[in-house]
């Protein structure tokens with residue numbers, strides 16, 4: 001299945017998202033600009049998030065649809081994000097922001113704009129960049145610090161406010177130096193970072 005879909009991509013001239021190789025701070029700066037530009041707020045629906053970028057969001061439970069690629073960019077304002085209908089709202093919010101990261105970083109900001117796709121379980125630098133984008137897009141530094149203070153450093157309240165998982169809010173708190181990097185957290189409260 002996997003190799004077949006790859007061949008299909010190669011034939012249609014769509015290539016895998018390539019990293020910009022920027023430091024995390026640069027990716028975060030880009031993400032925050034887009035978060036502002038899109039007037040993102042945690043109350044925004046996932047469909048609205050994607051529509052702000054003129055893309056299409058598809059919910060699916062068909063493994064054949066989901067396993068191949070989670071985003072496919074055909075051109076500017078022309079892309080499709082696919083997410084599992086059964087995942088939690090918080091996990092899907094992160095996934096949507098991550099895929100928007102691929103669109104902004106690996107298509108819009110690329111030197112050579114070419115149709116791209118990103119696999120659901122991809123690894124490497126491009127995936128890291130999309131994750132950095134997602135955390136900063138969903139939790140801009142200034143908003144996060146203010147909310148952290150308002151919630152009296154309660155990670156659960158912060159996660160609830162931003163409508164993200166506990167794992168994602170802890171990650172952001174660590175990135176902003178609000179909790180020690182080696183804070184031990186309950187394994188059950190974490191979830192895997194999507195690709």
Ligand SMILES: [Zn+2]
Pocket residue numbers: 098099102118119120122126127130194195
């Ligand atoms: Zn990805």
